[in-house]
Amino acid sequence: MIQVRGLTKDFGRVRAVDGLTFDVEPGTVTGFLGPNGAGKSTTMRMLLGLDRPTAGTATVGGRRYVELPAPMREVGALLDAAAMHPGRSGRTHLRIAARSNGIPMTRVDEVVERVGLGAAARRRIKGYSLGMRQRLGIATALLGDPPVLVFDEPVNGLDLEGVRWIRTLFRDCADEGRTVFVSSHLMSEVQLVADRVVIIGRGRLVADARVDEVLARGRHRVRVRSPRADELAAVIGGLADVVVSGVGELEVVGLNEAEVGDTAHRAGVPLHHLATVEESLEAAYWSLTQDEVEFRGSASDRAGEAS
Amino acid sequence: MRTVTVLARTVRAEWARLWTVRSTWVLVVALTLFVAGLGALAGYDAAGGEDAGYGGLSAWEGVRFVMLFLLFGLVALSCVAAASDYGTGGIVPTLQWTPRRGVLLAGRALVVAGVSVLLAVLLLTVAAALVAVQATGLGMSLCAGSSILGDAALVVGCGSLLGIGLGFLTRSTAGSLVSAIALLVVLPLVLGNLPYESLRTVAEYLPGTNAIYVVFGEGIGEDMTIASARSTLFAWAVGGMAAGGLRLLRTDATR
Numbered sequence: 001m002i003q004v005r006g007l008t009k010d011f012g013r014v015r016a017v018d019g020l021t022f023d024v025e026p027g028t029v030t031g032f033l034g035p036n037g038a039g040k041s042t043t044m045r046m047l048l049g050l051d052r053p054t055a056g057t058a059t060v061g062g063r064r065y066v067e068l069p070a071p072m073r074e075v076g077a078l079l080d081a082a083a084m085h086p087g088r089s090g091r092t093h094l095r096i097a098a099r100s101n102g103i104p105m106t107r108v109d110e111v112v113e114r115v116g117l118g119a120a121a122r123r124r125i126k127g128y129s130l131g132m133r134q135r136l137g138i139a140t141a142l143l144g145d146p147p148v149l150v151f152d153e154p155v156n157g158l159d160l161e162g163v164r165w166i167r168t169l170f171r172d173c174a175d176e177g178r179t180v181f182v183s184s185h186l187m188s189e190v191q192l193v194a195d196r197v198v199i200i201g202r203g204r205l206v207a208d209a210r211v212d213e214v215l216a217r218g219r220h221r222v223r224v225r226s227p228r229a230d231e232l233a234a235v236i237g238g239l240a241d242v243v244v245s246g247v248g249e250l251e252v253v254g255l256n257e258a259e260v261g262d263t264a265h266r267a268g269v270p271l272h273h274l275a276t277v278e279e280s281l282e283a284a285y286w287s288l289t290q291d292e293v294e295f296r297g298s299a300s301d302r303a304g305e306a307s
Numbered sequence: 308m309r310t311v312t313v314l315a316r317t318v319r320a321e322w323a324r325l326w327t328v329r330s331t332w333v334l335v336v337a338l339t340l341f342v343a344g345l346g347a348l349a350g351y352d353a354a355g356g357e358d359a360g361y362g363g364l365s366a367w368e369g370v371r372f373v374m375l376f377l378l379f380g381l382v383a384l385s386c387v388a389a390a391s392d393y394g395t396g397g398i399v400p401t402l403q404w405t406p407r408r409g410v411l412l413a414g415r416a417l418v419v420a421g422v423s424v425l426l427a428v429l430l431l432t433v434a435a436a437l438v439a440v441q442a443t444g445l446g447m448s449l450c451a452g453s454s455i456l457g458d459a460a461l462v463v464g465c466g467s468l469l470g471i472g473l474g475f476l477t478r479s480t481a482g483s484l485v486s487a488i489a490l491l492v493v494l495p496l497v498l499g500n501l502p503y504e505s506l507r508t509v510a511e512y513l514p515g516t517n518a519i520y521v522v523f524g525e526g527i528g529e530d531m532t533i534a535s536a537r538s539t540l541f542a543w544a545v546g547g548m549a550a551g552g553l554r555l556l557r558t559d560a561t562r
Contacts, residue, residue, distance in 0.1 A: 011562075045559075045560070048403055048406075049402065049403075049406040050399060050402055050403070050559065050560040050561070051559040051560065051562075052557075052558075052559060065406055066406040066407060066408075068406065069312075069313055070313075071403065071404065071406055072403075072404060077403055079399055079403070080396060080399055082396060083395070083396030083397060083398075083399040083400060084395065084396070084397060084400065085328060085391070085392075085395045085397045086395060087328050087329050087330075088327050088328065092323070092327045093400075095323065096320050096323045096324055096327070096404075097320075097400065097404050099316060099319045099320040099323055100316055100317060100319075100320035100404040100405055101316065101404060102312075102316050140400065
């Protein structure tokens, strides 16, 4: 389990991370969302002991990362796939990592096969594509078979097959009971795989909740088509917000499907289409950040109480 | 888990890290060829040149000057070994795998300085052997050998630690190499030859000046002794490691 409490980081006068508090629980994939520059990477670097917090703590299993004697056996992390010596082979990179944490060399072959690097592992890293480097970074993270996995923008550079593979990997790891913490600015990607999301903006917590809770927080729209759309708009207009979205098509905000259907029935207006527009995480994110409120779901409320 | 276990693992990883990059092999091969060439030339001189026989001293005396070339080459190796992680971004995974930064510093220093000292001793012995083979009247006395090899170990060991410290301090291969060249060659030469007593005094305390004194027994200061030169070199090694270590321990990994 990852626990972040009041984590703050200043770079000179700039506050990159501002009092973040959240938990990342085992058995779930937790997406860490926010636009570029929101403080996601800085938070992960503090979690992994690379940057020193100005205030607050980030712990894994109750201990700071720097206190872990064999960290790769407890936390597997991929922060920057480009941060490797280009002159070494992928296999050598993994063997050095294994030596540093007392991991058997047999694990090197296992993770090379698991991430699909195969024979390429014997080639120098400078000849790797970004996607291959990502796979090598993921292999390094899996090397110690750790219960906690931390990935910063892991789908960057991956092709479609790689993206699908990594989604499955995250799901499998979470199903095995591991804690999976994945940062991304690609919200649609996270929506497909994450159970929970921690959303930050300008270094501050915006939301910490289950994905469905965040989606429910967004503005639900009902799309309706009718040959008498003008008449329907006039009727519904007194009850909710209505936008004409096309010829004979309206979008209603403030009523659900049943309420729109009932209202049309009472007015005697025929309907040809009636559906709730599926909310996206991206739309919910914008909705949340525009409201400028901190939104917490049930688990984070417990964390907040604990702190 | 005991710190000594973590250190042992770090040393194993650092050993692999050092010998799995091309720059290490290029530097070691180039230095070996260069030192062998110097040994062959010194042997040729000792066998028939003007200073033939070095006044009846051992073959070791003919290769004293080689220590300085070993110093420069192995300090360069140390700077590269310490700082290249920052150039490639490899310091991020390195610190993820070994987050105890003091242990990482100690592990890297043990491996790189240890290898530097061993190479210096080995290559100096090869050079002396090349002299002895050509100048058959000169022996390789154990007494002279242990004295010169001890000096080489001290000079190269201290220089290597200084290079490692500079690598961690500057976090740049070029920056650490330029700093090392300045401290070992440029500043001692320039300051020691300026007509200002205060600058000459500064030059007396530079590592290059003291390395030359340990090697040749000659220096720019009247008060310099072998003991003071050795102590000053040691102080530079400790100071360099302390400065590099402080930056490693106290600041963010890559800023």
